[in-house]
Amino acid sequence: MQIQFPDEAPQYRGPDLVLTFPALVDGRRINCSITAEALEDHFGAQSSREDDVLRAFECHRHKIHHAACRLLYEVGMKPVILHSGYFRFCEG
Template identity: 75%
Template sequence: MYIHFPDDPPRYCGPNLTLTFPAFVDGERVNCSITAEALEDHFGAASPREEDTLRAFNGNRHKIEHAARRLLREIGKKPIILHSGYFRYCERE
Protein backbone atom coordinates (compact mmCIF):
# COMPACT_ATOMS: atom_id res chain seq x y z
CA MET A 1 0.00 0.00 0.00
CA TYR A 2 1.50 3.34 -1.08
CA ILE A 3 0.42 6.33 1.02
CA HIS A 4 1.37 9.90 0.10
CA PHE A 5 0.45 13.17 1.81
CA PRO A 6 0.51 16.24 -0.44
CA ASP A 7 1.54 19.60 0.99
CA ASP A 8 -2.03 20.93 0.78
CA PRO A 9 -3.03 23.04 3.78
CA PRO A 10 -5.58 21.44 6.12
CA ARG A 11 -9.19 22.66 6.14
CA TYR A 12 -10.77 23.73 9.41
CA CYS A 13 -14.33 22.64 10.21
CA GLY A 14 -15.69 24.72 13.08
CA PRO A 15 -18.91 22.74 13.69
CA ASN A 16 -16.93 19.47 14.01
CA LEU A 17 -13.80 21.03 15.56
CA THR A 18 -11.53 19.17 13.17
CA LEU A 19 -8.84 19.79 10.61
CA THR A 20 -9.07 17.74 7.44
CA PHE A 21 -6.08 16.97 5.24
CA PRO A 22 -5.73 14.75 2.16
CA ALA A 23 -3.86 11.52 1.67
CA PHE A 24 -3.47 9.49 -1.50
CA VAL A 25 -3.67 5.77 -0.92
CA ASP A 26 -2.58 3.80 -3.97
CA GLY A 27 -3.46 6.87 -6.03
CA GLU A 28 -6.94 7.42 -4.56
CA ARG A 29 -7.68 10.53 -2.51
CA VAL A 30 -8.77 9.83 1.07
CA ASN A 31 -9.76 12.47 3.62
CA CYS A 32 -7.99 12.34 6.95
CA SER A 33 -9.08 14.43 9.93
CA ILE A 34 -7.73 15.20 13.35
CA THR A 35 -9.83 16.56 16.18
CA ALA A 36 -9.09 19.81 17.95
CA GLU A 37 -9.10 17.81 21.17
CA ALA A 38 -6.24 15.63 19.89
CA LEU A 39 -4.34 18.73 18.82
CA GLU A 40 -4.82 20.26 22.27
CA ASP A 41 -4.02 17.07 24.21
CA HIS A 42 -1.00 15.89 22.23
CA PHE A 43 0.34 18.71 20.05
CA GLY A 44 0.10 21.87 22.13
CA ALA A 45 -2.87 23.66 20.56
CA ALA A 46 -3.88 26.42 22.98
CA SER A 47 -7.57 26.15 22.07
CA PRO A 48 -9.91 24.63 19.49
CA ARG A 49 -9.85 27.88 17.49
CA GLU A 50 -8.76 27.65 13.87
CA GLU A 51 -5.51 29.58 14.26
CA ASP A 52 -4.43 27.52 17.29
CA THR A 53 -5.23 24.17 15.69
CA LEU A 54 -3.51 25.13 12.45
CA ARG A 55 -0.38 26.19 14.33
CA ALA A 56 -0.30 22.88 16.24
CA PHE A 57 -0.93 20.87 13.08
CA ASN A 58 1.74 22.64 11.06
CA GLY A 59 4.28 22.29 13.84
CA ASN A 60 3.62 18.55 14.15
CA ARG A 61 2.55 17.59 10.65
CA HIS A 62 5.09 14.80 10.32
CA LYS A 63 3.93 13.08 13.54
CA ILE A 64 0.27 13.49 12.60
CA GLU A 65 0.82 12.10 9.10
CA HIS A 66 2.76 9.19 10.60
CA ALA A 67 -0.26 8.34 12.80
CA ALA A 68 -2.61 8.74 9.83
CA ARG A 69 -0.41 6.45 7.72
CA ARG A 70 -0.51 3.82 10.45
CA LEU A 71 -4.30 3.95 10.73
CA LEU A 72 -4.76 3.91 6.95
CA ARG A 73 -2.63 0.77 6.75
CA GLU A 74 -4.92 -0.83 9.33
CA ILE A 75 -8.25 0.06 7.72
CA GLY A 76 -7.47 0.69 4.06
CA LYS A 77 -8.76 3.36 1.70
CA LYS A 78 -11.39 4.84 4.02
CA PRO A 79 -11.67 8.32 5.53
CA ILE A 80 -10.19 8.48 9.02
CA ILE A 81 -10.53 10.70 12.08
CA LEU A 82 -7.64 10.84 14.51
CA HIS A 83 -9.05 11.27 18.01
CA SER A 84 -7.09 11.97 21.16
CA GLY A 85 -7.55 8.37 22.29
CA TYR A 86 -5.76 7.06 19.21
CA PHE A 87 -2.62 8.96 20.19
CA ARG A 88 -2.86 7.72 23.79
CA TYR A 89 -3.11 4.16 22.42
CA CYS A 90 -0.10 4.68 20.14
CA GLU A 91 1.99 6.13 22.95
CA ARG A 92 1.52 2.94 25.01
CA GLU A 93 2.91 0.73 22.27
Protein backbone atom coordinates in the same frame (compact mmCIF):
# COMPACT_ATOMS: atom_id res chain seq x y z
CA MET B 1 -0.12 0.15 -0.12
CA GLN B 2 1.44 3.45 -1.19
CA ILE B 3 0.47 6.45 0.98
CA GLN B 4 1.43 10.04 0.27
CA PHE B 5 0.28 13.36 1.69
CA PRO B 6 -0.08 16.20 -0.81
CA ASP B 7 1.46 19.49 0.24
CA GLU B 8 -1.89 21.16 0.90
CA ALA B 9 -3.07 23.27 3.80
CA PRO B 10 -5.48 21.46 6.14
CA GLN B 11 -9.06 22.69 6.23
CA TYR B 12 -10.76 23.65 9.51
CA ARG B 13 -14.30 22.38 9.99
CA GLY B 14 -15.49 24.49 12.91
CA PRO B 15 -18.85 22.79 13.52
CA ASP B 16 -17.06 19.43 13.86
CA LEU B 17 -13.93 20.83 15.58
CA VAL B 18 -11.60 18.97 13.23
CA LEU B 19 -8.90 19.69 10.68
CA THR B 20 -9.13 17.69 7.48
CA PHE B 21 -6.21 16.88 5.23
CA PRO B 22 -5.89 14.62 2.19
CA ALA B 23 -3.94 11.43 1.72
CA LEU B 24 -3.28 9.68 -1.56
CA VAL B 25 -3.60 5.94 -1.05
CA ASP B 26 -2.49 4.06 -4.15
CA GLY B 27 -3.31 7.25 -6.08
CA ARG B 28 -6.82 7.58 -4.64
CA ARG B 29 -7.66 10.68 -2.58
CA ILE B 30 -8.79 9.79 0.95
CA ASN B 31 -9.92 12.32 3.57
CA CYS B 32 -8.13 12.27 6.90
CA SER B 33 -9.07 14.33 9.94
CA ILE B 34 -7.68 15.10 13.35
CA THR B 35 -9.80 16.46 16.17
CA ALA B 36 -9.12 19.76 17.86
CA GLU B 37 -9.14 17.80 21.12
CA ALA B 38 -6.27 15.60 19.90
CA LEU B 39 -4.34 18.68 18.82
CA GLU B 40 -4.88 20.24 22.25
CA ASP B 41 -4.12 17.08 24.23
CA HIS B 42 -1.08 15.86 22.31
CA PHE B 43 0.30 18.62 20.08
CA GLY B 44 0.13 21.80 22.16
CA ALA B 45 -2.84 23.64 20.61
CA GLN B 46 -3.86 26.33 23.09
CA SER B 47 -7.57 26.04 22.21
CA SER B 48 -9.90 24.65 19.58
CA ARG B 49 -9.84 27.96 17.70
CA GLU B 50 -8.83 27.66 14.06
CA ASP B 51 -5.53 29.52 14.33
CA ASP B 52 -4.44 27.48 17.37
CA VAL B 53 -5.18 24.08 15.84
CA LEU B 54 -3.64 25.05 12.50
CA ARG B 55 -0.44 26.14 14.26
CA ALA B 56 -0.27 22.87 16.22
CA PHE B 57 -0.87 20.85 13.05
CA GLU B 58 1.86 22.64 11.14
CA CYS B 59 4.36 22.20 13.98
CA HIS B 60 3.63 18.46 14.21
CA ARG B 61 2.60 17.62 10.65
CA HIS B 62 5.12 14.77 10.35
CA LYS B 63 3.88 12.98 13.51
CA ILE B 64 0.25 13.46 12.49
CA HIS B 65 0.89 12.11 9.00
CA HIS B 66 2.72 9.14 10.51
CA ALA B 67 -0.28 8.38 12.76
CA ALA B 68 -2.65 8.73 9.80
CA CYS B 69 -0.47 6.27 7.83
CA ARG B 70 -0.70 3.70 10.61
CA LEU B 71 -4.45 4.04 10.75
CA LEU B 72 -4.82 3.92 6.96
CA TYR B 73 -2.84 0.67 6.90
CA GLU B 74 -5.29 -0.72 9.48
CA VAL B 75 -8.55 0.34 7.79
CA GLY B 76 -7.58 0.40 4.12
CA MET B 77 -8.90 2.94 1.67
CA LYS B 78 -11.43 4.55 4.00
CA PRO B 79 -11.50 8.04 5.54
CA VAL B 80 -9.86 8.18 8.96
CA ILE B 81 -10.26 10.46 11.95
CA LEU B 82 -7.55 10.76 14.56
CA HIS B 83 -9.05 11.21 18.02
CA SER B 84 -7.16 11.98 21.21
CA GLY B 85 -7.64 8.40 22.42
CA TYR B 86 -5.79 7.06 19.37
CA PHE B 87 -2.67 8.96 20.40
CA ARG B 88 -3.00 7.84 24.03
CA PHE B 89 -3.20 4.25 22.85
CA CYS B 90 -0.25 4.62 20.45
CA GLU B 91 1.92 6.41 23.01
CA GLY B 92 1.12 3.99 25.82
